[in-house]
Amino acid sequence: MKAGYVLSGRYKIKKSLGEGGMANVYLAFDLILKREVAVKLMRLDLRDNPAAIRRFKREAISLTELAHPNIVSIYDLGEDNGMQYLIMEYVEGMDLKEYIAQNFPFAYSRVIGIMEQILSAVSEAHAHDIIHRDLKPQNILINEQGQVKITDFGIALATSEYSLTQTNTLMGSVHYLSPEQARGSLVTKQSDIYSLGIILFEMLTGRVPYQGETAVSIALKHFQNEMPSVRAFDHSIPQPLENVVLRATAKNLRERYQTVAEMAADLRTTLSATRATEPKWHPFETLDDETKVLEPLKIATKVQKKKPTVPEKKPETKTKKWSTKKKWLFWGGICFILLLVIFAALSFALSPHNVSIPDLRGMTKAEAKGVLSDRNLKVGKVSYQNNDKYYQGQVISSTPEEATNVRENSQVSLVLSKGPEKFKFGDYTGQSYATVKKKLEAKGVTVLKQNEYSNTVAKGEILDQTLSKNKKVVWDQTTVTFTVSSGAGQSYLRDLTGYTEKSVRDYANELGLVLKVKKESSSDSTAGLVIAQDPAVGSPVQSGDVLQVTLAANTTSSSSSSSASSSSQEKTFAVNVTLPYANNANSTSTGAQQSTTNKIEIYLQDKNHSFSSVYQTLTIARDTEISLPFTLDGSATGKYKVVRDGQVVAEKDNIKDSGN
Known part of the structure; x- marks a missing residue:
């Protein structure tokens, strides 16, 4: 395998560490956990050997039970393009x-x-x-x-x-x-x-x-x-x-x-x-199956004197001849016994025998069928269930169980693995990263984090996630990366001179600033534009800070204007409003968003603003006082409404001037 190849989209091969009788070993880098690992990849000539693959997986799964400081840890077991691999601790x-x-x-x-x-x-x-x-x-x-x-x-x-x-x-x-x-x-x-x-x-x-x-x-x-x-x-x-x-x-x-x-x-x-004086250890006995040499029998060396032998007279015996009837009876009996033996042998050979159910766990259905066929057994009912130990398609158990004696031609029911149970991942945006991380890691999920500044989402809350909320996953085989708010990044105020009130308000909303507006009379061409700002140009600000600007007001030299009817005079004034903060961090309601900040939306109605659209949005972490500007004609009235985390917490109608 060449350097640079990424195994299962996660383990990037760096170099070969050695070759063995069953597998080759490579040094790789885990792209998710950012660490070096050893990859043991089954040899290509064993890739099509079902028995070798089955044993490779079975042994690897059993090795995960071993947790010892002098045994290399097993991290992962998988398959990539038909290649079986083990991910192990890399020992330098x-x-x-x-x-x-x-x-x-x-x-x-x-x-x-x-x-x-x-x-x-x-x-x-x-x-x-x-x-x-x-x-x-x-x-x-x-x-x-x-x-x-x-x-x-x-x-x-x-x-x-x-x-x-x-x-x-x-x-x-x-x-x-x-x-x-x-x-x-x-x-x-x-x-x-x-x-x-x-x-x-x-x-x-x-x-x-x-x-x-x-x-x-x-x-x-x-x-x-x-x-x-x-x-x-x-x-x-x-x-x-x-x-x-x-x-x-x-x-x-x-x-x-x-x-x-x-x-x-x-x-x-x-x-x-x-x-120190211990003698050398020697085995007490030889192996039972060693070849033993037997001593030859000794031949007697003494020669005995031969005695003359006298021929013995054997009594004459008369040979009795069997009658024909007896011969037929004898051979008939022999044939009958032979027929009985042959019949018994055939009956035994042709009748079903008892066989033992083999251990089928970890085999595929096809492998199990072959093993059962070798013992004159058949696959019966096949059912499926989720299982964390066996891969999809592997046998979890059989009925009857292994080592059970059954008659030949019996059926054996199999339970096959559907793999681990999968669950919907869920939507965690807007929730506390620390809380979500703890909950998911308890389920076995690998949780990764990347930070991003946000002027609208509180620090520590989740902005985005790499997995869809509806994606079905196996918890302990899942890795997710959350984008987490680092809070508002520090910004530096630009020169707002010459901005209209609307432009300034858009700029303040972009940075999450609390805007205060005041107006001063001016007789030059800057009427309606910003002529001063506080803090000054280039000052560092963060979300929640106050920005105050001064707008030039319209003025005329006509005495008739100053004596005009109060009913047609335009009035501009400000109303101070306190935004109340509520700590939600201890909320225990189901599904409640745990946060240490409040999201505030302000609605305002006057000559320049519509009550149907949000005037300003900001995030607060304490009680905050702001100034709301109103511009009204004659006897017209204004109103405002404050919404905190979706609930109205303050509102006022019939506003006429800055004192009301």
């Missing part, structure tokens, strides 16, 4: 094979320290009934802090179908192969213990015990040859330490350590002074 360092090559020889205490970490990890796996099957230095990683991390637990199971003649895939593993594995016998937890003994041998001597030109020749030595002595290589190695190697690699399972914990307890005291 080297494998034990390379570590031995660079550091050998090293102190016995360091050897024991490394082995104790390895034994602790294997013991944890055995406690979950997981057998590694392929323990070797290449599968043991050591990070830069000296911590051991074991990888590939159980994955080697799928390669067990391959012959030992495939030296390109198994040559590295055969050096650590137990005798029972080499013979094709049942693999047990003690098989892992044998491999651990070989690893300890290599750390003490810098080499493996058996060499050969082919994998087969090496495998034969594992169950035919005596284990070489590590003390023959280095006499300074303590005898108790050699004894651990010998017991761990005993050919006879009864003499090998029964558990990893037993081996760890023995290893822990090997450097103790109390064991």
Whole structure:
């Protein structure tokens, strides 16, 4: 796989880390969680092998149960274009094979320290009934802090179908192969213990015990040859330490350590002074299946004197001849018995037999049908249900259950997985990011955040989300990115001189500023335009700050104007209004938006404004006083209304002048 390829749209391949018998390993970057990971990608020649794929998935799922500081963590399991992959913790360092090559020889205490970490990890796996099957230095990683991390637990199971003649895939593993594995016998937890003994041998001597030109020749030595002595290589190695190697690699399972914990307890005291005079350990008995040579029978050496033999006279006996009737009876009886035997055999062969229901979990319907057909069983009713453990289309359970004995030609009902249950994601815009993040992460969602300034939405509230509210998702397989308000970004006031009142009001609304307007008489051409502002040009402001501008008022020199009827005179004045703040953060009503700010909408009616449209919108976090400008002709009246978070909190009609 080339560098730069993005696996499942998330894991970007950086480089190859190595190749194995079942999978290739790559270094990749998780584009969502922003971290380096190791990708184990099943080899292409195994991609079309249903058994290998099934075991790969099953073992990977079981490995997620292992949480141990000396076991590489499994993050994800998936498929991309038919390629099965595992996402694992990336361990920066080297494998034990390379570590031995660079550091050998090293102190016995360091050897024991490394082995104790390895034994602790294997013991944890055995406690979950997981057998590694392929323990070797290449599968043991050591990070830069000296911590051991074991990888590939159980994955080697799928390669067990391959012959030992495939030296390109198994040559590295055969050096650590137990005798029972080499013979094709049942693999047990003690098989892992044998491999651990070989690893300890290599750390003490810098080499493996058996060499050969082919994998087969090496495998034969594992169950035919005596284990070489590590003390023959280095006499300074303590005898108790050699004894651990010998017991761990005993050919006879009864003499090998029964558990990893037993081996760890023995290893822990090997450097103790109390064991300094310990004799070399020897097996008590040979393997049961070893070839035994029988001694030839001894021939008597003494020659006895021959005695003359006197011929014995045998009494003459008369041979009785069977009559024809007896012969017919005899042969007839024989034929009858043969017919009975043949009939019984045919009846047994043709009648249905009892067969055991196999374990079908994790198989596809087609795979299960094939396995059942091999046992003369048929697929019965097929039903579907959601399941978090098995992928869509895999068998969850069967009826009758596994290991149940049934008659041949019986039907077996299957329950297939529909995959994990999916739920509508929902709409979280306008809600507190901290609250939503906590709620979604409790369901297993990966929640990401990006910030954006907003003059209309309070800081910490969600502006947008990458997933549609109606999208159906599996919670623990979902990643969402929320755009969250950082509040109003700091702005700098522009020069408003010459702006009309409407232009100033639009500008104030854009920045979320509270606008106050006052008017001064002017006899020049600036009437109706801004002639002054506070704060000054270039001053920094944020949403909620007050902006005050001064507009030039219309004036005339005509005395007739000043004495005009009050009924036609235009009046401009301001009304001070307090906007009341309400803290909604402790709201417990269902679906209530939790916020620490209020959204305010103001409606105003006078000569210049219509009551049907919003005059000003702003956000407040405390009681705020503003000034509302009114322009009225003669006896006309104005009115205003304040709406807070959708509810009217203040309103006044019949406004006539600034004092009312």
